[in-house]
Amino acid sequence: MDINREIHVNLFLFQFSVPPHVVVSPASTSQDLSNKGLFPYFSRTIPPDNMQAIAMHDNILAMGWSNAVVLYADNDYARPFLLNLQAAALGAIKANKKAVTFTSVYAFPDNDVNTIRDNLKAIMQQRI
Numbered sequence: 001m002d003i004n005r006e007i008h009v010n011l012f013l014f015q016f017s018v019p020p021h022v023v024v025s026p027a028s029t030s031q032d033l034s035n036k037g038l039f040p041y042f043s044r045t046i047p048p049d050n051m052q053a054i055a056m057h058d059n060i061l062a063m064g065w066s067n068a069v070v071l072y073a074d075n076d077y078a079r080p081f082l083l084n085l086q087a088a089a090l091g092a093i094k095a096n097k098k099a100v101t102f103t104s105v106y107a108f109p110d111n112d113v114n115t116i117r118d119n120l121k122a123i124m125q126q127r128i
Helices: 003-016 049-062 078-094 113-126
Strands: 023-025 042-044 067-074 101-109
Touching: 049 078, 067 078, 067 113, 078 101, 101 113
Parallel strands: 023 042, 067 101
Antiparallel strands: none
């Protein structure tokens, strides 16, 4: 679901629900929805993006990798997720723990399969 749409739907439900209705989402991961001041009746069944990013960072390390290349779709979900992933690595460094180094970061247009394929080919040729 589009992050802006998630937030707007929840704001609408909060402002116009009499009595207030609890909203439980299985897919809304935006960290903004964790603000109980704005969304007191919102709950989710999936962790927010920042927690998913920490888990992804820790999983990369658990696989024995210390360097990673990030490929992501340039959209409202992936851009903040990349920031959360970088914040997870920075948090590990500040805690004097092992952290992943992101050696390269590539953004691709969202839903443009041909451009994504062409860019991936170019990246792979650079690594040879």
